[in-house]
Amino acid sequence: MTFPNNQTVTQPDPWDIADNPPVNHGEYWGQVEIALWYCVLQKGVGKVPFDPQQHSVDQRRTSVEIKIFPIPEQNVSFDIKRDLIAESREWAGIVLKSIKALGLTAKEINGRYVRVKLASTGQTYTNGNGEDRERTTFEFVKAFASEAECKADFLSGGAAPVNTQPQATAHNSAQGTNGNGHNNGNSNGNQEKQTALNFLRIYVQNAARGQTDLNVIRSSLAANISTQPLLAKYFTVDSPETMQLLAEEMTK
Structure with a gap:
């Protein structure tokens, strides 16, 4: 089989990429999964399942577990997830607010392909080395109609x-x-x-x-x-x- 030689595909210079590597600003493209369940917060333990037989209703909270499964093109090999409470400022003021800004509800965005970025919660935590780190959560930037649109947005740099x-x-x-020889400004x-x-x-x-x-x-x-x-x-x-x-x- 012969291949035409009259057209070439321009490849980026690897030296240019090495000298100017793309910077990851904490943005991820992939499919989102949101899991909800009722819980109770216990000191020293964290979340435990809410049991109406032993817990009062005013103790009940809503656990929100968010996972992003990155598209293969992003080449991310680690888990991207956040575990929070629906009754918190983090959820209501940052995560849910960004979802609503896209014209969606939490239920509607579940399972969609999305673009998210990490946003500061204004809080810090101490890691295993005793270092203070900024606590972040998800802020939804875009919701796509398909996996193809999500990948295209990533490949175009968003x-x-x-x-x-x-x-x-x-x-x-x-x-x-537009049929008249004009490009309509597009x-x-x-x-x-x-x-x-x-x-x-x-x-x-x-x-x-x-x-x-x-x-x-x-x-x-x-x-x-x-x-x-x-x-x-x-x-x-x-x-x-x-x-x-x-x-x-x-x-x-």
Whole structure:
């Protein structure tokens, strides 16, 4: 099988990345899981399950356990979770406030793909080394309609929301115009396509990992592209950019 050589995919210079590494400002992209249960706070123990047979109602509190399962592209290998109480300022004034700012309830955001950042609670704690550390909690920044949108936002650096909806017509979408030769002031098309290309590169690498049969790789890649709206908007398994990326992987 031959690959076209008339188009090249520009790779970032690894020396530039080494000299200017991306900074993690405590932001994470992934799926959120929220678990609730009634508890009682016991001194020296912490949370214990609320038992109406032995605890009074005024002792009852609501435990909120929040976990973020990061997308693979973020390459995070540790747990990201917070354990708090719904009746606390931390929940009401920071976490829930940020959820409501997105037009959602806690129940509605549960299970969604989201972008969160770590926000200070204004409190400190002492770690195992006797050092004072700032206590942080989750502040929800964005909620996405799909995993694909979440990944696209991460790959674009989170600079702007990604529109994964097709344009009115295929012609207008491809040309980025309104049919009269004007782009309606929308300059996000190129940025969105570049984001999709970055996304495509990762999918090609994953499909080719440990596999030498090009037909198997192409079949896997085609299936993945078809399930990702952002990718399918710009690329197919036979697109020149895809072919170029495949060629690069097959020669490694």
